[in-house]
Amino acid sequence: MTAQGQVQAKKILYPAATTPEEARALADQLLKxxxxxxxxxxxxxxxxxxGKLREAMQLGPTKTELSGHYVTAVGRLKASQKFMQATLPELLATLHRHxxxxxxxxxxxLTVLATAxxxxxxxxxxxxxxxxxxxxPNTYTAAGRRATPGPRHTTPLAVSRSL
Structure with a gap:
């Protein structure tokens, strides 16, 4: 089994809400x-x-941390979905709208980031x-066409990815 297959085979089990209070707390956590x-x-x-990309990049760690909390909350919500559908369907509908x-x-x-x-x-x-x-170099063939220079005439472009 490859490393990628091992990662895919490993599933995280989230604890499901078992009481209406836990379900409400989970909903509050997800909304927050x-x-x-x-x-x-x-x-x-x-x-x-x-165009303030440096400042936008500084939000990355916060965004990553909150994304982790979001994934955890959604995982718990999925594990609790049957219970919530049976006991608190209006809360589940509200969560879907949000x-x-x-x-x-x-x-x-994502559209703004893709455009940038x-x-x-x-x-x-x-x-x-x-x-x-x-x-x-600008050279021409005997037929008067522009000659295509070889790869030795290309200059590599070095780009620093750090802003």
Whole structure:
């Protein structure tokens, strides 16, 4: 079995809520985590839109920590779903509505991040193309066509990924 197969085979079992009080506490915990995570995501979205990538990157550890809490809360909710459906269906419906709003906000954030990534990639590719164009000799074949330079004429582009 490969390492990836071992990771996939290992499932985390979350404790299910067994009383209405535990279910309400779980719902409160999930709503709190989603709210905190949305606050961080909205900050990140605004910073990326404003081009303040360094500041947006500083939110990464907080976002990672809250994401871990979110995954744990959702795992517990899934384990408790049958109990909650039987005893507190209105609470479960409320959680679903809040989660739909949460997903919509995540979609906006992911769109902004994808746009920023695309723009930065285009800039780097444009700079690289210009560097290659300037470093290649302009020669022509006997037929008067521009000769394609070999790989020895290409100059590698080094990019520092740290801001």
């Amino acid at each position: 985590v989603m709210s905190e995570l949305l606050t961080v995501i909205e900050q990140e979205t605004e910073l990326v839109r404003a 989660h739909d709003v949460f997903r919509a906000m995540l979609k906006v954030n 990534h695309s723009v930065s990639e285009k800039i780097v590719r444009g700079v690289n193309a210009e560097m290659q164009r300037r470093s290649m």
